[in-house]
Amino acid sequence: MAAADARDRAWWETAVLYQIYPLTFADGDGNGVGDIPGIIERLDYLNNPEDDSACLGVDALWLSPVNKSPMKDNGYDVSDYCDVDPTFGTLDDFKALVQASHDRNIKVIMDLVINHTSSEHDWFLESSSSRKNPKSDWYIWRDPGYTGKEPNNWLSYFGGTAWTFCETRQQYYYHAFNKNQPDLNWRNPKVRKAIHDVVRFWLDIGVDGFRLDASSVYAKDKYCRDNPMKFGANHTNPYNNQHHLYDKDLPENHAIIRDIRKILDKYGDRLLIGETFIDSRLYDSASFYGIDNDELHLPFTFEFPFSPWYPGYLQREIQKKEILTPPGCWPAYFLDNHDIPRHLVRWNECSLCNDSQQIARAAATLLLTLRGTPVLYYGQELGMIDHDSIPPERLRDAVFEPTKDENDLETRDGVRTPMQWDSGLHAGFCHNPDAELWLPINPNYTEVNVASELADPKSVLSFYRSLLRIRKYQSKALRFGEWRTLIDYPYEHLAYVRQWEDETVLVMVNFANAEQSCHLDVNIDRQNWTVLLTNKNDLKSGEVIDVPASFKPFDILILQKFGHAM
Incomplete structure (x- = not known):
C-alpha cells in the first residue's frame, strides 16, 4: 500500500478520462461516419460547467487517432502525422475541438501511433524506393535469411510472419502488426527528431497530452536475433509460443519514452500515457514510470481488465499494483477499450449474476473508488455491450490472420459500434435517415441509451453520474487517498x-x-x-x-x- 502524501497534485491524478472512438461517437455531417464536428456537438454531455443536470462529468477526453490515414487499421496506420484525415474533418476542426473542450474544462489527449506508420506514408514510400535514398534507414530492413526467406522467426501480433518482402529493394521490412504498418527504425536519430517535431506540433496546437500506442515495442534488437521458443510450446497461437526477448520490451525502449517525456515537461502540466501491452509483465509495465518518474505518467496495464469476475483475483491485481507503483507515481485503471471485449461481456460469461446492470454498477464502483486515474470507454457508462452479430459485409476491422478459413477473421468491430444517444433514428448518432453508418448499431439501443438513462434515477448512467460527483465534490479520500x-x-x-x-x-x-x-x-x-x-x-x-x-x-x-x- 503506497502511503498518501501532501505533494501538489497534477490535474490527471484527480481526473477521470473518457476514451472516444471518433468513427462511431457522433456524426456531425450526416454521412454516417463519426467526425470531429460531431464530437464538438456532444461535448456538453461529457462536461458542462454551466449546467450539470445532463452531463456525465468527466475531465478529459482521449481520442483514438484522427490523423490522415488510408484507414486499413481504422486510423492506426498513419500516413501524415501533422494533418487530420478528411473522414474526421479538418485541422481547423481539431483546433476548434481543443478550444471548445477547454471552454468546458475538458482536457484533450491524442493517440500517438509512432511505433509504425502506414505503408502509404511518404517516409515509407521513399524508404522502399531504393537502398540509397535519404530515408533508406528510416524503417527496419533486412536481407533474406540463410534459407533465402525471412530474416528471423519474429511473428506479427496480428498473425503470421512479421516480415514482408519488398521487390524494389530485394529486402524484407519488419512490421509488429499488419504488413501495411511498417515499423519505424527508432535507432535512427533522424527518425527520433521527426517524431519529436510531431509531438511539438500538437502540443503547440494545445493538446494536453498523448496516449502512446504500443509503447512497449518501439525498440528491437539491432542484430535481429531469433526469439527463443518456450519449453513445451504448444499454444494454438504461434505468437505465444515464443519468448519475445528481441522484438519488444527492450531496455532501449525506456530511453525513447524518456526523450518524449522531456518534451512534454517543457510544456508544463501535460500527460503522457503508454499502452504497455503485448504480454508485458506487470513488473515491466511498472518500470515504464522510469527510474526517477521520468517516463510515462500513467502506464496502461491489462492485468486488471483481464481479471475474471472473482473478488480474490481482482484484489490480487489491485494489491500488485499498489505494491509495484513506485513512490511518487500514480496508477491508472480501466475496464474497456477499443481493442478488447467490453467488460460486461467478459464478466457476464464468468459470473453467476445474469444481471448485466448489477455487474455494471459493481464495475463502476471498483473503477471509480480505487487509488488511481480511472479511464472510461465511450458507452461504458450506459452498460453498452458488444454487438456480436454484425453482418460480414459490414465489418470494418479484419486485421488478424484467419483463425479457421479465409472467411473467419477476428474483428474488434463489436466493441466499436455507434454511441447510443437515444431511441430514435440511428440511436441519435446520425440524423440523416438515408446514411449508411460506419458500423451497425447494437439492437439494444432502444433501451440502453443516454436519453432514457438520464431520465431513470436507477439506471447505470445515473449510478455513474452520482459516483463521479461524489468523487469530485464530496471526497478527497476517493480522489487521492x-x-x-x-x-x-x-x-x-x-x-x-x-x-x-x-x-x-x-x-x-x-x-x-x-x-x-x-x-x-x-x-x-x-x-x-x-x-x-x-x-x-x-x-x-x-x-x-x-x-x-x-x-x-x-x-x-x-x-x-x-x-x-x-
Whole structure:
C-alpha cells in the first residue's frame, strides 16, 4: 500500500478520462461516419460547467487517432502525422475541438501511433524506393535469411510472419502488426527528431497530452536475433509460443519514452500515457514510470481488465499494483477499450449474476473508488455491450490472420459500434435517415441509451453520474487517498477503505447471488457511517448507519466517516 502524501497534485491524478472512438461517437455531417464536428456537438454531455443536470462529468477526453490515414487499421496506420484525415474533418476542426473542450474544462489527449506508420506514408514510400535514398534507414530492413526467406522467426501480433518482402529493394521490412504498418527504425536519430517535431506540433496546437500506442515495442534488437521458443510450446497461437526477448520490451525502449517525456515537461502540466501491452509483465509495465518518474505518467496495464469476475483475483491485481507503483507515481485503471471485449461481456460469461446492470454498477464502483486515474470507454457508462452479430459485409476491422478459413477473421468491430444517444433514428448518432453508418448499431439501443438513462434515477448512467460527483465534490479520500484492504482473502465480497487525513471511505461490494456475512479482518469502528452511494433499495444517500453484519445479493455500499474509523 503506497502511503498518501501532501505533494501538489497534477490535474490527471484527480481526473477521470473518457476514451472516444471518433468513427462511431457522433456524426456531425450526416454521412454516417463519426467526425470531429460531431464530437464538438456532444461535448456538453461529457462536461458542462454551466449546467450539470445532463452531463456525465468527466475531465478529459482521449481520442483514438484522427490523423490522415488510408484507414486499413481504422486510423492506426498513419500516413501524415501533422494533418487530420478528411473522414474526421479538418485541422481547423481539431483546433476548434481543443478550444471548445477547454471552454468546458475538458482536457484533450491524442493517440500517438509512432511505433509504425502506414505503408502509404511518404517516409515509407521513399524508404522502399531504393537502398540509397535519404530515408533508406528510416524503417527496419533486412536481407533474406540463410534459407533465402525471412530474416528471423519474429511473428506479427496480428498473425503470421512479421516480415514482408519488398521487390524494389530485394529486402524484407519488419512490421509488429499488419504488413501495411511498417515499423519505424527508432535507432535512427533522424527518425527520433521527426517524431519529436510531431509531438511539438500538437502540443503547440494545445493538446494536453498523448496516449502512446504500443509503447512497449518501439525498440528491437539491432542484430535481429531469433526469439527463443518456450519449453513445451504448444499454444494454438504461434505468437505465444515464443519468448519475445528481441522484438519488444527492450531496455532501449525506456530511453525513447524518456526523450518524449522531456518534451512534454517543457510544456508544463501535460500527460503522457503508454499502452504497455503485448504480454508485458506487470513488473515491466511498472518500470515504464522510469527510474526517477521520468517516463510515462500513467502506464496502461491489462492485468486488471483481464481479471475474471472473482473478488480474490481482482484484489490480487489491485494489491500488485499498489505494491509495484513506485513512490511518487500514480496508477491508472480501466475496464474497456477499443481493442478488447467490453467488460460486461467478459464478466457476464464468468459470473453467476445474469444481471448485466448489477455487474455494471459493481464495475463502476471498483473503477471509480480505487487509488488511481480511472479511464472510461465511450458507452461504458450506459452498460453498452458488444454487438456480436454484425453482418460480414459490414465489418470494418479484419486485421488478424484467419483463425479457421479465409472467411473467419477476428474483428474488434463489436466493441466499436455507434454511441447510443437515444431511441430514435440511428440511436441519435446520425440524423440523416438515408446514411449508411460506419458500423451497425447494437439492437439494444432502444433501451440502453443516454436519453432514457438520464431520465431513470436507477439506471447505470445515473449510478455513474452520482459516483463521479461524489468523487469530485464530496471526497478527497476517493480522489487521492491511500488504499487499504479490510479482507486478507476475499470470500464473495470486496471490502476496502480509502483514507485521507481525517476522512475514511469504506467500499463494500458483494459479488454473490446470495446473502453473505460481512467479513472484515481488520478492526474497524462499525458505527455511525454516512451513506455516500448504494444500490440498496432500503437505504438513501446521506443516511447514517452502522456497517451491516451481512450483505444481500450484489449489494454495494460506499460509506464515509470523518474522525476515528480504524
